[in-house]
Amino acid sequence: MKDTDLAVRVRGLVKRYPDKVAVAGVDLDIRHGEVFALLGPNGAGKTTTTEILEGYRRADEGDVKVLGTDPARADRHWRARVGIVAQSSRDEAELSVAELVQHFAGYYPNPRDPAEVIASVGLEEKAKTRTRKLSGGQRRRLDVALGVIGNPELLFLDEPTTGFDPEARRKFWTLIENLRTTGTTILLTTHYLDEAEHLADRVGVIADGRMLEIATPDTLGGRGARTARVSWLDADGAHEVRTDEPTAEVARLMARFGGEVPELQVRRPSLEDIYLDLIGAVQAETLEGAAR
Numbered sequence: 237m238k239d240t241d242l243a244v245r246v247r248g249l250v251k252r253y254p255d256k257v258a259v260a261g262v263d264l265d266i267r268h269g270e271v272f273a274l275l276g277p278n279g280a281g282k283t284t285t286t287e288i289l290e291g292y293r294r295a296d297e298g299d300v301k302v303l304g305t306d307p308a309r310a311d312r313h314w315r316a317r318v319g320i321v322a323q324s325s326r327d328e329a330e331l332s333v334a335e336l337v338q339h340f341a342g343y344y345p346n347p348r349d350p351a352e353v354i355a356s357v358g359l360e361e362k363a364k365t366r367t368r369k370l371s372g373g374q375r376r377r378l379d380v381a382l383g384v385i386g387n388p389e390l391l392f393l394d395e396p397t398t399g400f401d402p403e404a405r406r407k408f409w410t411l412i413e414n415l416r417t418t419g420t421t422i423l424l425t426t427h428y429l430d431e432a433e434h435l436a437d438r439v440g441v442i443a444d445g446r447m448l449e450i451a452t453p454d455t456l457g458g459r460g461a462r463t464a465r466v467s468w469l470d471a472d473g474a475h476e477v478r479t480d481e482p483t484a485e486v487a488r489l490m491a492r493f494g495g496e497v498p499e500l501q502v503r504r505p506s507l508e509d510i511y512l513d514l515i516g517a518v519q520a521e522t523l524e525g526a527a528r
């Protein structure tokens with residue numbers, strides 16, 4: 237891949253805190269127009285990595301380019317091309333939702349329409365409400381609105397849907413899908429594996445400051461090739477077999493039952509199963525290392 241195809245290019249990123257190496261040599265490429273999800277347990281280094289890419293923290297080592305620029309040296313023109321939804325939100329409690337979104341629109345050369353943005357996060361009915369009166373999930377939706385109001389080329393979303401109810405999460409997913417169709421590049425961190433699976437072109441799993449694997453959601457950890465489980469029910473009760481040839485198994489069952497197979501299910505490991513395997517292996521390694 238040519239470097240000009242990349243919105244984010246990271247090589248050998250290291251960040252140390254006094255008592256912790258938070259990021260221990262991460263490489264990461266994100267293409268223009270790609271939706272990339274960074275996954276990992278609490279304390280893995282997701283926020284630290286994201287904040288370095290946003291220009292809010294300094295790397296100790298490594299080469300970082302975001303939209304072609306080192307974020308540590310970026311100017312306001314670069315800032316106007318980037319949207320940020322951080323984990324903790326700003327507090328302008330006395331302004332209404334509409335006033336605040338309008339106010340932020342004023343910071344950018346090509347803002348989106350404030351009313352449209354408010355609608356896209358499902359806050360139309362709260363447009364005149366002061367922000368201090370919003371619920372946690374509504375406040376989070378406002379954060380997302382403020383992140384996209386500047387019409388960014390690249391959008392950082394750090395756990396954007398924490399505290400959303402299921403309907404708000406679906407609405408948010410639609411918003412992200414719409415942004416993708418307009419070519420916005422998105423880096424998302426999330427603890428919701430279904431969210432990553434639904435939204436991301438590729439996912440990266442980070443643990444203990446190291447990038448374990450980067451892949452599409454359906455190939456992570458060799459997922460596509462993993463053994464399937466076929467289960468069904470008959471007079472003797474529930475049955476399950478593990479097989480690499482689930483289609484042949486289903487054909488056999490169909491022949492045996494002469495048609496519909498009661499309670500037939502074919503399951504491959506979910507993204508969550510794969511993720512937990514990857515993380516579990518690292519945790520076991522760390523425990524072994526500590527015991528030695």
Ligand SMILES: Nc1ncnc2c1ncn2[C@@H]1O[C@H](COP(=O)(O)OP(=O)(O)OP(=O)(O)O)[C@@H](O)[C@H]1O
Nearest residue numbers: 253254256258276277278279280281282283284285
């Ligand atoms: N300002 C800081 N000073 C010292 N240590 C820090 C600081 N910020 C983060 N850390 C430590 O660095 C490690 C990585 O933290 P980070 O916030 O990047 O993790 P994360 O993957 O975003 O976690 P979460 O899912 O909980 O948000 C953690 O061990 C954390 O305690």
